[in-house]
Amino acid sequence: MTTPDSQQSLEDEIADLERRLQDARSRLNAEDVPVAPSTLTSEAALHALLLLADSALPLGSFAFSSGLESYLAHHKPSPPFASQLPSFNVFLRLSLSTLASTALPYVLAGYRSPADIETLDNDFDASTPCTVARRASIAQGRALLTVWERSYQTQYSPTATDNASRDDSFPQESGAAEALTSFSTALRKSDLINAHLAPLWGLVTRVLDVPLRAAAYLFLFSHARTVVSAAVRASVMGPYQAQAVLASTELQDRIRGLVEEGWEREVEDAGQSVPVMDLWVGRHEKLYSRIFNS
Amino acid sequence: MSFTSPFAASTAKAGYGTIELAVLPPDTPVLRNVSYQYPLKLVAPDPLPPPERKPNSNAPRLVHTVFLLTYGGGIVAGDAINLSVSLEDRTRLVLLTQGSTKIFKTPDPILISRQHMEVKLAAGAALVYLPDPVQPFAQTAFSQSQIYHVDGEQSSLCACDWVTSGRSARGENWDIHEYKSRNEVWTSDQAGKKRLLLRDNLILDKHGRTGMQLSERMDGYSVFGTLILRGPVFASLAQYFMDEFEALPRIGGRDWGDSAQLELSPKEQRRVQRQAREKTDGLDWSAANVRGFVLVKFASREVEGSRNFLRDMITDEGSVAASFGERALLCLK
Numbered sequence: 001m002t003t004p005d006s007q008q009s010l011e012d013e014i015a016d017l018e019r020r021l022q023d024a025r026s027r028l029n030a031e032d033v034p035v036a037p038s039t040l041t042s043e044a045a046l047h048a049l050l051l052l053a054d055s056a057l058p059l060g061s062f063a064f065s066s067g068l069e070s071y072l073a074h075h076k077p078s079p080p081f082a083s084q085l086p087s088f089n090v091f092l093r094l095s096l097s098t099l100a101s102t103a104l105p106y107v108l109a110g111y112r113s114p115a116d117i118e119t120l121d122n123d124f125d126a127s128t129p130c131t132v133a134r135r136a137s138i139a140q141g142r143a144l145l146t147v148w149e150r151s152y153q154t155q156y157s158p159t160a161t162d163n164a165s166r167d168d169s170f171p172q173e174s175g176a177a178e179a180l181t182s183f184s185t186a187l188r189k190s191d192l193i194n195a196h197l198a199p200l201w202g203l204v205t206r207v208l209d210v211p212l213r214a215a216a217y218l219f220l221f222s223h224a225r226t227v228v229s230a231a232v233r234a235s236v237m238g239p240y241q242a243q244a245v246l247a248s249t250e251l252q253d254r255i256r257g258l259v260e261e262g263w264e265r266e267v268e269d270a271g272q273s274v275p276v277m278d279l280w281v282g283r284h285e286k287l288y289s290r291i292f293n294s
Numbered sequence: 295m296s297f298t299s300p301f302a303a304s305t306a307k308a309g310y311g312t313i314e315l316a317v318l319p320p321d322t323p324v325l326r327n328v329s330y331q332y333p334l335k336l337v338a339p340d341p342l343p344p345p346e347r348k349p350n351s352n353a354p355r356l357v358h359t360v361f362l363l364t365y366g367g368g369i370v371a372g373d374a375i376n377l378s379v380s381l382e383d384r385t386r387l388v389l390l391t392q393g394s395t396k397i398f399k400t401p402d403p404i405l406i407s408r409q410h411m412e413v414k415l416a417a418g419a420a421l422v423y424l425p426d427p428v429q430p431f432a433q434t435a436f437s438q439s440q441i442y443h444v445d446g447e448q449s450s451l452c453a454c455d456w457v458t459s460g461r462s463a464r465g466e467n468w469d470i471h472e473y474k475s476r477n478e479v480w481t482s483d484q485a486g487k488k489r490l491l492l493r494d495n496l497i498l499d500k501h502g503r504t505g506m507q508l509s510e511r512m513d514g515y516s517v518f519g520t521l522i523l524r525g526p527v528f529a530s531l532a533q534y535f536m537d538e539f540e541a542l543p544r545i546g547g548r549d550w551g552d553s554a555q556l557e558l559s560p561k562e563q564r565r566v567q568r569q570a571r572e573k574t575d576g577l578d579w580s581a582a583n584v585r586g587f588v589l590v591k592f593a594s595r596e597v598e599g600s601r602n603f604l605r606d607m608i609t610d611e612g613s614v615a616a617s618f619g620e621r622a623l624l625c626l627k
Contacts, residue, residue, distance in 0.1 A: 073545050074578075094511065097502035127493040129520075129589040131582045257503040271476070271495025273502045274511055275518040278591045282580030286539075288547035 048208035059143040064136045065230035065292040067281040084236045094274045099223050100258040101273040103198035105265045107219050110202025111212050114179035120199035130282045136294040141197040145184050176206045220255045311377040315385040323354045323385040334375050335363040346616040357618050359388040368396030375409040381419035388622045389423040397430040403471040409438040420450035420527040422618050426625045427456040432469035439476040450525025459516040468508040473498040494520050517600045521590040532588035534611040539581040568606045575599030
């Protein structure tokens with residue numbers, strides 16, 4: 001009585017159920033050993049993460065829409081009063097995808113190899129072929145460096161943290177802080193150094209002892225938050241809708257997936273996955289009226 | 295008794311090619327070496343003198359042209375092409391294709407066709423690389439890289455890299471498995487330490503967690519391209535792109551009628567015509583001046599839109615045709 005089609009769908013269903021059973025079993029076994037990858041190792045790391053996640057962190061991110069403003073100008077709703085929410089949702093997905101393919105490898109590399117920070121900064125600058133995006137990245141990177149110098153350095157420099165309570169899982173911890181300090185000194189002397197946000201984000205989170213996965217997740221989340229907040233100010237959505245977008249499991253899964261996908265990607269293979277994004281961001285300068293810097 | 299061949303052993307490998315442009319003293323540029331192996335084919339017509347050459351200028355007496363061809367007019371799954379080009383001081387080369395580079399269907403997405411080009415530009419050398427677009431058919435996997443090594447500020451480069459959505463007449467619309475194109479410009483300091491000046495890397499594949507088809511990600515565009523301009527030979531062209539970008543009408547601005555001029559200069563007339571054409575062709579572009587380069591990004595609904603744009607801009611400005619000849623623009627006709 002069964003047609004080949006329903007036979008196929010039954011087989012698919014069985015395979016799916018088996019996979020879920022296996023999945024649930026493995027989770028049951030894993031619960032004995034708490035080694036979930038994004039677990040924060042200590043309260044100190046949680047504290048640092050909260051500092052960086054605070055919207056009061058003076059990076060000036062609110063001034064940038066990362067191309068949203070230009071995108072909306074290129075996609076006028078067909079009756080002018082129609083909601084721009086559907087096209088915003090598309091933009092947020094594309095924007096996160098772009099950030100993960102272009103900047104995330106530099107966050108990871110900045111964290112993993114602090115000594116290479118100058119090369120990473122140069123290569124990121126060479127890979128950002130757009131005045132507007134470059135300006136936004138440098139402004140926030142320099143702001144992050146200033147926050148480090150004026151606010152965090154005294155707490156997190158090697159001498160201040162020389163106590164036993166710290167988790168000693170990163171033996172070159174002092175190396176990272178030194179790399180950061182010498183980078184900020186070099187920034188004043190050389191005009192070849194730009195201080196882009198992505199590699200510095202990696203390095204600063206390393207010095208602050210935030211686990212890498214959390215640092216990468218927060219990097220993408222902060223971007224989503226900035227874009228959503230820009231959407232509120234561009235009258236695309238209300239503040240409650242904005243919180244709903246940020247709280248959604250869809251966004252969580254997307255960010256987690258992007259971190260997973262980019263985990264092994266080398267900086268040499270960073271690149272633009274949404275080519276039209278370069279146009280939207282680059283043409284921001286051509287907007288008749290602007291409320292954002294990018 | 296063994297026989298020793300009087301000729302050097304062939305070291306050529308499949309798909310490998312070499313172009314060496316050198317100067318025969320006192321001042322004659324010559325193609326010292328043009329070699330290639332199947333499936334790559336290089337054709338070098340006779341060099342031509344540049345249409346305009348000021349006496350006592352640094353410009354060479356002859357401009358060489360080389361066509362990059364592949365047997366069968368395209369790249370079959372698994373093909374690998376590897377071209378190395380070197381230009382000595384005071385030489386000029388035009389690299390062209392004959393028709394779009396077609397990428398044929400692959401039986402397996404992990405079987406990637408590759409094309410790699412490594413170009414060494416001495417100080418004072420200039421390269422024009424204005425090929426036809428790459429046209430990856432449905433179900434193809436292709437990866438190409440163009441790596442340029444320049445020597446200081448005096449190496450000049452004008453390179454275009456553009457890709458289309460496939461055979462639009464057959465309804466193909468970015469139905470590819472994977473397409474990657476990488477353009478890099480490197481330099482070395484006195485100590486020999488390499489420094490990256492520019493990296494333009496396009497990655498179209500299934501990654502990115504967008505949950506969208508590649509065609510949706512492209513926002514209705516069928517062509518994407520990048521034009522890289524650098525060095526003294528292309529300085530005026532680069533400036534022209536920046537000026538024209540500055541002169542584009544503002545997005546969302548309104549024409550109140552008070553800015554219209556009665557008498558337009560010929561230059562302004564051409565600008566108005568070009569902008570009208572950009573609008574009908576659905577062409578959008580941007581230009582940025584970063585790190586000593588001018589980078590132009592463009593996209594259009596159809597191939598012809600981008601071709602019109604590039605041809606109009608480069609022809610209106612005029613310096614490429616004047617110092618390299620009309621032939622340099624062959625792929626934009």
